[in-house]
Amino acid sequence: MRIAPSILAADFANLESEIKDVEASDIDLLHIDVMDGHFVPNITMGSNVVGALRPLTDCELDVHLMIENPDQYISDFADAGADMISVHVETCPHLHRTIQLIKEKNIKAGVALNPATPIEIIEPIIQDLDFILIMTVNPGFGGQVFIESMLGKIRKAKSLIDERGLEIAIEVDGGINEDTLGLCRKAGAELFVAGSSIFGQSNRSIAIDKLRGV
Numbered sequence: 001m002r003i004a005p006s007i008l009a010a011d012f013a014n015l016e017s018e019i020k021d022v023e024a025s026d027i028d029l030l031h032i033d034v035m036d037g038h039f040v041p042n043i044t045m046g047s048n049v050v051g052a053l054r055p056l057t058d059c060e061l062d063v064h065l066m067i068e069n070p071d072q073y074i075s076d077f078a079d080a081g082a083d084m085i086s087v088h089v090e091t092c093p094h095l096h097r098t099i100q101l102i103k104e105k106n107i108k109a110g111v112a113l114n115p116a117t118p119i120e121i122i123e124p125i126i127q128d129l130d131f132i133l134i135m136t137v138n139p140g141f142g143g144q145v146f147i148e149s150m151l152g153k154i155r156k157a158k159s160l161i162d163e164r165g166l167e168i169a170i171e172v173d174g175g176i177n178e179d180t181l182g183l184c185r186k187a188g189a190e191l192f193v194a195g196s197s198i199f200g201q202s203n204r205s206i207a208i209d210k211l212r213g214v
């Protein structure tokens with residue numbers, strides 16, 4: 001199991017110390033939410049933030065692009081230091097090409113799906129993916145309530161992967177806490193994005209240990 005603190009819930013005025021704080025708990029990656037105010041109703045950060053964070057941490061930088069026309073920006077995020085990039089299937093009419101653009105940068109490629117998007121949509125290109133990001137809330141904001149019906153989608157994704165003998169990680173994002181992490185893990189997820197349940201707590205190390213202990 002890998003835990004990816006989502007910096008969306010961190011104190012932006014003190015990002016460096018926020019990152020050092022969670023890094024002390026031996027986390028593997030940091031999740032960076034990029035929102036454009038078009039695909040999702042919120043605006044967050046661009047590749048300049050990824051570039052600023054890159055020298056501050058050895059963690060993998062997991063960049064989640066919640067933006068329209070992601071093809072135009074993949075190179076910027078990869079060059080800024082992203083180790084993994086996920087794009088939303090809902091924003092990619094030429095998804096195969098978009099995935100290849102990420103892979104050409106020699107980083108991990110993932111596809112994210114909104115709660116209402118069926119998992120079967122990625123079947124034709126599943127073998128090209130390094131990870132699948134299943135949104136367990138509607139993207140746009142932190143601190144939302146986990147949508148329990150997504151557990152069925154996680155199970156279906158796991159079956160699609162296992163039937164083909166593929167090694168693709170299932171990542172979940174949204175409302176992940178001590179109560180929901182275990183449910184997602186049992187359903188087949190192994191990479192857990194957590195914002196409020198880590199950065200929203202005064203002691204991040206205890207918060208991460210609690211998630212790990214699930």
Ligand SMILES: O=C(CO)[C@H](O)[C@H](O)COP(=O)(O)O
Pocket residue numbers: 006008009031033064137138139140141142143144173174175176193194195196197
């Ligand atoms: O992608 C996101 C929102 O679109 C965030 O990563 C996600 O919401 C994490 O926040 P929390 O753990 O507080 O739900």
